[in-house]
Amino acid sequence: MRLVLALSLALALPGLASAQGSAGFSGAYLAARQAVIDGDHRAAARYFEEALRDDPGNRTLIENAVLARAALGDWDRALEIAGSIPADAEGRELANIVEQVDRVRNGDYEGALAAIAEGRAAGPLVDDLSRAWLMLGQGEMSAASDVLTDLAAPGPLAEIAQYHLALIRAAVGDFEGADAILSGEEFGPQPASVRGIRAHALVLVQLDRRDDALELLDNTTASVPDPALLGLRDQIAVDEGGAYDFIVTPEEGVAEVFFTIARGLGTDSGGPLALIYARAARVLDPGNTDAVLLGAEMLENEGQLALAAETYREVPQDDPLSVAAELRRASALFETGREDTAVEVLERLARDHPDVSTIHATLGDTLRRMERFDEAIGAYTAALDLVDTSQTRYWFLFYTRAIAYERTGAWEEAEADFRQALSLSPEQPQVLNYLGYSLVEQNRNLDEALDMIERAVAAEPQSGYIVDSLGWVYYRLGRFDEAVEPMERAVELVPTDPILNDHLGDVYWMVGRTREARFQWNRALSFDPEEADAERIRLKLEIGLDEVLEREGAADAE
Numbered sequence: 001m002r003l004v005l006a007l008s009l010a011l012a013l014p015g016l017a018s019a020q021g022s023a024g025f026s027g028a029y030l031a032a033r034q035a036v037i038d039g040d041h042r043a044a045a046r047y048f049e050e051a052l053r054d055d056p057g058n059r060t061l062i063e064n065a066v067l068a069r070a071a072l073g074d075w076d077r078a079l080e081i082a083g084s085i086p087a088d089a090e091g092r093e094l095a096n097i098v099e100q101v102d103r104v105r106n107g108d109y110e111g112a113l114a115a116i117a118e119g120r121a122a123g124p125l126v127d128d129l130s131r132a133w134l135m136l137g138q139g140e141m142s143a144a145s146d147v148l149t150d151l152a153a154p155g156p157l158a159e160i161a162q163y164h165l166a167l168i169r170a171a172v173g174d175f176e177g178a179d180a181i182l183s184g185e186e187f188g189p190q191p192a193s194v195r196g197i198r199a200h201a202l203v204l205v206q207l208d209r210r211d212d213a214l215e216l217l218d219n220t221t222a223s224v225p226d227p228a229l230l231g232l233r234d235q236i237a238v239d240e241g242g243a244y245d246f247i248v249t250p251e252e253g254v255a256e257v258f259f260t261i262a263r264g265l266g267t268d269s270g271g272p273l274a275l276i277y278a279r280a281a282r283v284l285d286p287g288n289t290d291a292v293l294l295g296a297e298m299l300e301n302e303g304q305l306a307l308a309a310e311t312y313r314e315v316p317q318d319d320p321l322s323v324a325a326e327l328r329r330a331s332a333l334f335e336t337g338r339e340d341t342a343v344e345v346l347e348r349l350a351r352d353h354p355d356v357s358t359i360h361a362t363l364g365d366t367l368r369r370m371e372r373f374d375e376a377i378g379a380y381t382a383a384l385d386l387v388d389t390s391q392t393r394y395w396f397l398f399y400t401r402a403i404a405y406e407r408t409g410a411w412e413e414a415e416a417d418f419r420q421a422l423s424l425s426p427e428q429p430q431v432l433n434y435l436g437y438s439l440v441e442q443n444r445n446l447d448e449a450l451d452m453i454e455r456a457v458a459a460e461p462q463s464g465y466i467v468d469s470l471g472w473v474y475y476r477l478g479r480f481d482e483a484v485e486p487m488e489r490a491v492e493l494v495p496t497d498p499i500l501n502d503h504l505g506d507v508y509w510m511v512g513r514t515r516e517a518r519f520q521w522n523r524a525l526s527f528d529p530e531e532a533d534a535e536r537i538r539l540k541l542e543i544g545l546d547e548v549l550e551r552e553g554a555a556d557a558e
Helices: 003-011 016-020 023-038 041-054 059-072 075-082 093-105 109-117 124-137 141-152 158-171 175-182 194-206 210-223 227-238 250-265 271-284 289-301 305-312 322-335 339-352 357-369 373-384 392-407 411-424 429-441 446-459 464-476 480-493 498-510 514-527 534-543 545-557
Strands: none
Touching (some): 023 041, 041 059, 059 075, 059 093, 059 271, 075 093, 075 271, 093 124, 124 141, 124 158, 141 158, 158 175, 158 250, 175 194, 210 227, 250 271, 271 289, 289 305, 322 339, 339 357, 357 373, 373 392, 392 411, 392 429, 429 446, 429 464, 464 498, 480 498, 498 514, 498 545, 534 545
16 A cells, blocks of 8 residues: 555655755655654654645655554544545545544544445455444444355455444344354354454343353463453452443444454555554544553554654553553563663562562563662562462463572572473473583582473574584583584574674684684684683683683683
8 A cells, every 4th residue: 555655655765854945844855764764763753744834735744744643543633643644536445544533532423434336445354344333333233244155255355244243232232143143153163363252252242141251262362371361360250240331332343343354464564554553543542542552552663762652651551451551661661761660560560460470570581681680589589489380381480580590600500490491391492401500510410401402492493592502512521522513503593693603712722723714713802802701712812712711711620
């Protein structure tokens, strides 16, 4: 679609600014171009609008300003700018989307249907599905059902249309018909999604099949512990259930259309169109916090971490998804360099939700990344105290706590956690490599360490660091000729790592390839002159590895 290319079109017009003869316009336009390159919607909106003040009729500027405002979720401002494009102008797809959303949110179903008929609405992906919900708004349930039934036949929108046909049946109280679709009876198995499971559970409650709803939620959350579904499960367990309230209005239905299409386009490859659809879903249905999370995730993937953090904060604290949103907000804050703020968010969450292990585990990960290892150990311990530690999936908590213990010098506790992680998941390459490498560095249990690292390499043969561990254990065992091949492969996989290059230099020295050894040691220094072993590398370059090892052996004997 032309919409997806709108920002790149702006970049393709380098002569635009100079043609205006205005230094102010030129500066704003160039700044907008740079903001587009950087993916900064907020700056792009500001600079495109600044440029528009000097050239108010410029269509490229208008379209990009609308796009930037819609991407920010600032729908009112996007609508205001879109209004400056003539209704009969070519290439106003984005303006059409903005105006169609405004019609729907204001209850102008007739106007929205007319726009679809005239090809000036949100585009074919959205319009065909939306038409059914708009017809419902006019009391035409039979016609709405016919539209979705036609779309539910094999075709590109079949699965989404089947889902919306179930929702539209449920909205008018046909819960048997909705269950026939959601259970797979009518069209076959439906794609698993959190919102689909939620809708089905609520439909089952309306059919007085409360136990079936609980079983559905239990089966789902056993593998996907989604907080919204867990909250719904708790609610159904203690409450017979009130009126069905998932998607009941045309506005909510059209919002769900935008949401499902945005999710289908994907967070990685959907581009600005997917983000705009996610924003539209939230505008039409303020209660759709899934749309908030989807939009924020898209912003994260664009590198818009500060804006993503702001978006996550839009989720109300009493919403079942608030914990998930705050965890993601903390991650985004951390990546923007606001590490202490991220910790504050997580510590507040831990106080407010002391029984949620994921919060403590995430706090532990964050503190570990900040090298606050003692505090990280406390957070990991709090997480482990809340879970059934016999379950396989908790190997990672033991593994990460073991790393924190190892970094504080508490090797006995670290080794116990590493071995507990392996008892839960014996072939985890990360654990096998970390424990095996640690044993090699301590010159202990080298045969066991070799076995661990060989298994790790078999599981992750493209990991340069794991392959390096294999070469290093051969080195420690004095099997220098066998160490050459894995060491060379490790450096091929991670060519700029100073430690790996240093190790390869040591191996080369031991097999008599001293010129190549010196080359690798110099490479290691060139990549990180301040590396922890830099002084030792310089000494090896000066007197050779044999003399360094002899001095170190003498020092150890004293």
